[in-house]
Amino acid sequence: TSVxxxxxxxxxxxxxxxxxxxxxxxxxxxxxxxDALEVGYRHIDTARIxxxxxxxxxxxxxxxxxxxxxxxxxxxxxSDQGHRSALDAFDASLERLGLDYxxxxxxxxxxxxxxxxxxxxxALEQIRESGRxxxxxxxxxxxxxxxxxxxxxxxxxxxxxxxxxxAHQQPETTAFAADNGIAIESxxxxxxxxxxxxxxxxxxxxxxxxxxxxxxxxxxxxxxxxFIVFPKSNRRERMAENFDVFDFExxxxxxxxxxxxxxxxxxxxxxxxxx
Ligand code: NAD
Numbered sequence: 001t002s003v004x005x006x007x008x009x010x011x012x013x014x015x016x017x018x019x020x021x022x023x024x025x026x027x028x029x030x031x032x033x034x035d036a037l038e039v040g041y042r043h044i045d046t047a048r049i050x051x052x053x054x055x056x057x058x059x060x061x062x063x064x065x066x067x068x069x070x071x072x073x074x075x076x077x078x079s080d081q082g083h084r085s086a087l088d089a090f091d092a093s094l095e096r097l098g099l100d101y102x103x104x105x106x107x108x109x110x111x112x113x114x115x116x117x118x119x120x121x122x123a124l125e126q127i128r129e130s131g132r133x134x135x136x137x138x139x140x141x142x143x144x145x146x147x148x149x150x151x152x153x154x155x156x157x158x159x160x161x162x163x164x165x166x167a168h169q170q171p172e173t174t175a176f177a178a179d180n181g182i183a184i185e186s187x188x189x190x191x192x193x194x195x196x197x198x199x200x201x202x203x204x205x206x207x208x209x210x211x212x213x214x215x216x217x218x219x220x221x222x223x224x225x226x227f228i229v230f231p232k233s234n235r236r237e238r239m240a241e242n243f244d245v246f247d248f249e250x251x252x253x254x255x256x257x258x259x260x261x262x263x264x265x266x267x268x269x270x271x272x273x274x275x
Contacts, residue, residue, distance in 0.1 A: 018043025018230035029055025
């Protein structure tokens, strides 16, 4: 399978489908990521707060896959925001991953109450200039936070990784991102299993029509919207299922029905006051 690549505003390309490791148990991570790589995933999304960067790094090293074929993202945790602390946290993440560089480094949450995301962003710029992160971006930033970064630093994030699934499509943030050349990554693409997305008629009808599973239909919806997506599963058969989404296409009518499920129904924290 060849996964489409999305060109970012800095010229680098990212595989549009990857594998996320939030809530993947640290002791099991090496085995689970090894399975994902065997299934065919080449893009892994982790974070310092997931406490499984070491396991990710061990699986990557053991796979023997050339570094340039892999795409690795990690993230700066909230308590490490600040200029010096961000530089130190990045070094520690790179060390745990056992890598010379990451493909993408993100500020995990804006944490507006601490007001350190602009100085953290300047540290990320420095990291990118050093070559140890190919691209830099943010996560859970709303339009006003993105605007402030751009106004105060002139550096536009390559991506914004936000909670995004049919019940919570964040139209304001995605419109701002589109206007400013920022790629959107959907986290919780299946709604984290916290609402019955995979049982909704809008999804199951399309699944039946194409002979695919509801999860495959939802992943396809993200891909056809142009979002970058990395569903998580500990189970190899589901990893394979979630990767097997390039042999069918949802019609405009099917896309519209699923898009009609928007109800501002977030399953995660509110970025305006989290952290
Ligand atoms: P997800 O929407 O990918 O849901 C994962 C859950 O869906 C699994 O635990 C499983 O129960 C179920 N599932 C997976 N495949 C399935 C299938 N084929 N059929 C039925 N059920 C299936 O949620 P997520 O893991 O939170 O999000 C994906 C990734 O996004 C994470 O692993 C992480 O890398 C990233 N993420 C980032 C943030 C952030 O703040 N930046 C927050 C949460 C997640």
